[in-house]
Amino acid sequence: MTINNLILNINVGDTIGQSSIVDHLITYSTETGCLPQQLQEIHNKPIYIWKNKEEVTGLLNLDPEFKSLTKGNNFIDILKDRLSDCSDIERNPILKSNFTFMLPSSVFTGPWTNNKAQRKFTVKQSMPYYIWEFNKRSKNSNYTTILNEENTRKVKRLFDLDSNLTFLETLNVIANKINSQDPGSAIDFIKDKPIALVEMAVNKGFAYTIEQGIKEFEKDFFDIEFNEIFANDDHLLVNIDNLLINNKSASVEYYKYICEQLSITSNLDLYDQFYDYFIDTDERTRLNMITNSDYITDLLHNGFKDRD
16 A cells, blocks of 8 residues: 655654755655745745645644554555545645645654655754754754744743734743843843743743753753664665755755655756755854754754764
């Protein structure tokens, strides 16, 4: 059993095989059921699936026990059943769609993985990028959800605040919870920080978070599982280093190879822009585009170097 118009992104062992970069590039193909993602949106998750007119943003939206389902031989059959009432970007049944689509997150392997007919891939990338993806996919989502205007609605739900508050009003309310004597200092601290640190400041106090909490957070942020990923005949291995190179023609050829192996069309015009603005720059700029956070970018760019 295969789902012909599905590309599965898989994790090998305990190692996350998903990449914001590859997720972004796949949207460039004209037959994928997702509008080409803008570079400034690379930190966001591309949406391919709708259920009850709502975006499917996580695997748990399809089944609360999704991870355990991947361990069985009949995972593809079960997945087909879970997708039977979902639709594509044009609100047509996803399983009968003319578009190629992906799930909202990578899945762990099982006995079904040796089905060579099912399109699938995993990703290998250098540690700063991998650390970000591991935290984003496998830890508390508040580690990588940043307190900024884009996430205002999520922040208001988390702290049970009035839904009509603006972003600045939201900042002020939370800052007063943290440090009513000097809310300005609290705002300076929490803005652009992961929500996990904001929660810590609210629950454990400003002083504790400054003096001890940041160190605890950063230590846990770098505490990850990692196993070397090798090529396998059953899936495509995408090596990010082969894209992020100072050789445009070689990078373009590797992008074309990825598309060919996944049976999707390449979009060389968009990739040309991608190379000029994303690859042909410094690593800090790339990390900032992926994380959408100066704090996390500095943590990955400088903090990781401190751990060499």
